[in-house]
Amino acid sequence: MFGSTGGLAEFRAVLMASRGFACFALAYLRCDDLPTSLADIDFDYFLDAVDWLASHPSVQPGGIGVVGTSKGGELAFLLGMATDQVSEFSRLRTSNVNIPSAASIGEGSVVPRCIQLDDLYKSGRDFWKGFENQILLHQAWTNNAKILYLCGEDDGVWRTDFANTFIGTCPEEKRKNIELIIYPGTGHLIEPPYVPVFTSWNNKTLGVDPGVSKDPLLRKRDVTTPFVLKLSVIDDHVPFADFHMATTVVLASDRLERWYKHNTVRRIVVREGSLRGTLFLPAE
Known part of the structure; x- marks a missing residue:
């Protein structure tokens, strides 16, 4: 899952499928008939996606992994709390707080309160300023899933302090399942090797435009070429x-x-009920 910019990002899923993993690139925002606002996201959508993928005949039983970037990383943490079908997940540069989106997890259990979008607008590109004195951490270790937490030391969007606080609040007996890596000289997005990178971004969902460089480097959308x-x-x-x-x-x-795509990998467009995404299956 990608971040709050929305759309469908397939590049990471197809790279993993080309190395033998069945991967589902899941869209959840600003794609087809999906919500255009974080406030309209229904967390049951993600639980349905987990159930659908875990029961797919091409997926080995025993639990699935979730990889999320930015907002997608937050959602990966929530899934680690909400279902035992997620056995491991990787969170690529995000916060531990809940920005306006996911609602309830399980009967009678509610995700910590949301931070209002006004807090983000006032803070500009340094989103973390809108969360000072309001930090409420996701207890993603709840179901003993293995966690790989990747951060950039020079991230101007989320402070690395949040990741250290997450480790510090985790019960000691659970810490063996968590690996935190902080890369020096690295910003908000940590991408696979050799993919195009960019130095600026535009988030239509949050209404934030930190400025586009004179020669922006765009991500390639078509992963089949x-x-x-x-x-x-x-x-x-x-x-x-x-x-x-x-x-x-x-x-x-x-x-x-x-x-991006090995010639033996199958690309399958998914429109199952409300689910929107792309399934990549390696050669059997």
Whole structure:
């Protein structure tokens, strides 16, 4: 699951499927007929997705793993609390607090109160400022799922302090199931190797636009075709913005293709009831 920008991000699922895992890229916001606001998300949608994937004939029994980025990481933590069908999950750079979305978990049990969107608007791109003195942690260790928690030390959206607080509040007997890795010099999004990266973003869901660079680097949406990379050797140091100027002398160049999807992986569009996403199945 990706973050609060919404849409359907397939690149991580197809990379894992190409390495032998059955993977379901789940959309939950701003995609097809799904909600456009975090406040309208129904947590039962995610529980239904877990049940659907866990019962799929191509998925081994014994529990599934969940990988979530940003808001998707928060939802992964909530799933770790809500169902014992999630045996392990990885949370890629997110907070431990609940921003407006998921409601109840189980009969009579409610997720800690939501922080209002006004808090985020006032804090700008440093979202964590809207949560000071309001930190309520998800007890994601509840069902003994194994947790891999990845953070960027230079994240300008969520402070690394939240991750350390999460570890500190976890019961000592549960900590053996948690691995926290904090990468120095790393920002909010931690992506797989060799995929295109970007230095700015626009979140239409939260109405936040920290500014788009002059030459934005966009993520490739179609994972069935390769990402084409052109390497050039030039005779001097040239800023990226001036690379295509007529005075640039290219000494040599080559064209490389980096594939997301192995040719044996099956891509299946999923529209089961309210579920929206894509299932990637490796060769059997």
